[in-house]
Amino acid sequence: MKVLAYTSPARGHLNPMMGPLLELRRRGAEVHVRTLSAGVESVRAAGLEAEPLAPAIEAIEHTDHLASNQMASGARSYATLGARAPHEVPDFEAALDAIGPDLALVDCTTYGAKAVAERGGIPWAESQPFLLQESAPGVPAAGLGMRPLRAPLGPLRDRPLSMVASRFDSRFRLPPVNAGRRAAGLPRLAHIAESHHRAPLTLYYTAEPFDYPRPLPPSVRMVGPGLWDPPAAAPVELPAGDRPLVLVACSSEFQDDGAIAATALAGLRDRYRLVVTTAGVDPASLGDHGDALVDRFLPHGEILPHADVVVCHGGMGVTQKALSFGVPVCVVPWGRDQLDTAAHVVEAEAGTRVSRRRLSPARLAVAVEKARTCRPGAARVKAGYEATGGASAAADALEALLSPAPAR
Template sequence: MRLLLTGLPIPSHLLPVLVPLARAAREAGHETAIATGTAMAGELERLGVPVVVLPDVLAPGELGRRPELVDPSLVRRLRNWRPEVSGPLDLPLFHATMTAEFAANVVGAGWRPDVIVRETNAFGGLVAAEVLGVPSAVVDIAPSVPPLVPGLAGRLDVLRQGFGPAPSGAVADRLTAGLLPEPWYPAGLRTPGHRYYRVPEAPVPPPAAGPVVLAAFGSNVRSLLAADSRLTAITVAALGLLGKPAVMALGSDDAVASWTGPRPGNVELAGFVPQRALLAASDVFVTHAGFGSVRESLSAGVPMVAVPLFADQPANAARVHELGAGVRLDAAGLTAEGLAAAVERVLGEPAYRSAAREFRDGVTALPPITDFVRHLEA
């Protein structure tokens, strides 16, 4: 089997799941490569995974090379985005031109697969599979995204038609690899082709003296915030009000060195942190509710205070709240006192930890994502 995995050139979209899946397929004797943009090609090659480079597929930091692809109103909003004032940022989750270019790059790459497996956001991989006449599957790293794209099925059909005559019927994946147990998925998101897996990760020992509370807003947030945003300072101040051991991940060592905000004695300010290791020693996770962070928190059995900031995060945070594994807090109007009270609530009510631990047990019982290769073979 020739297996082509497709994903946007963003580390969190490729490294946690597609790389181990590619390695497992190669170990099973299948010719396998990952198709993505230039920005991630070197990293994937260093990890020993063959790459099909898609020259027109850009990473978020490369969009300045093609300003015609970026909505000027979005640029203006980004310059002034202070989530503690205006709330979550409305980012587009589908771009027709970029999706069509992704599909065209895959079709024209000269690497003819028997099966295409895409990560959720790589809609161009799905269109390419339809154009090439091969089956496709999806590794669902962002299950809340597709329902948030208005008229997605019709828009994908329009793009497919741009490549010429194609089989009738809607563009669709045959298999879906979910990365949390079935209860995470509302009934409307479950399909006959749904399977559920855990991300295989090497065990990490918890630190000798871990935090009671871990706070982290992901790797992309810092670059999006306006210079005068107080989101991080509010969060650090809230952790200080708790008076309990806490760690705040600022996103880079430079951010720690240049920090001029509050420095409570009980709060350790860090750049990048070993999130999985710290979660193993945490009682509550203050998070932006990116799906990767939610998955890691539930896999560790740690309840959350979710402060969603953009993209699918509000939907993820709402699901955390619905399932009783944490509380959702609005970013607009966020105060240190309000955030501290939410953390205290999650710490004080055992039901939140029980719900998170139930998910942890469910994750542990799932087969590893590497088993997905057998389903693709079938």
């Protein structure tokens, strides 16, 4: 069996795919990955075939960190995805021609590649590394960082917010979908709801109780979070001592969130041992590190077994990876889907939240101390993830796409 995986140019979208892909490789599949150029060598080192996305795709970078509010940030993000979509069509077509896969796994934000997969008729699945965005009874509108409210207050609050979200979807989310479909020669869709789950299978990298209870379409399979890390060049040497250990993580895709790391160094260093991964933020810009271990990239999986709390921006990757180890999280949501991630953390009683606008060393220290009391909630989330079957269950679901349907 040949498998082609196609990601957006973001580590947070590549890494969750790797668990199922490596499991398929272990079972004998030939796996090819098209991903960001900076991730190619680590994918190859893991034993998979890999080539970079077309340069024109990576050249279109996110600018949402320049926005002044959540709505404008979202608009910028979807504009970027829409600009990439026409370039994805020939890039994905070329990969299909070169590999001739039996099965494709396509990232949910690559609208051009998804349109080609839908048009081509090969078995394919969608990779969903962040929370579902469609509305559901009792689930707040996506993007606003709201927690569920029971009736009668919940419906009264959610109805007008859903109208706002619907207008945003029509104005900003639907155009990228149709940009990809237009480039692939498919008819445009009239409503964003028509774009949901058009693949025969969606691998949804989460589980309850982290996600809110909701009815899922039959094609959506919860498989828990992705746990794969690119290997480190050398073993990670943690700071010495018996103080509690805090892992601080900035976004793997640049969001100009270095203030999280700087605030942690200022407010936590005296009481905690710190490991800080800055990704797109230059460690030299953070001033005195003291005895903290600061590096752009370190494998979180080597650090989390020793961590008491994780402080992060609320990306689904690091947040769920922490919780998969039973480690509570203090989230400072910086943008994108991170307000929602923070709300889910708090609702699950698996951690705390600090507003970006109110971030200070003192407030962060209080929130981290409170997060340390959230171990029971983090343990419940961990158990929910494990119950899904993880990468093995995801690989089973992908293989099932190639199985003949039972006779009726």
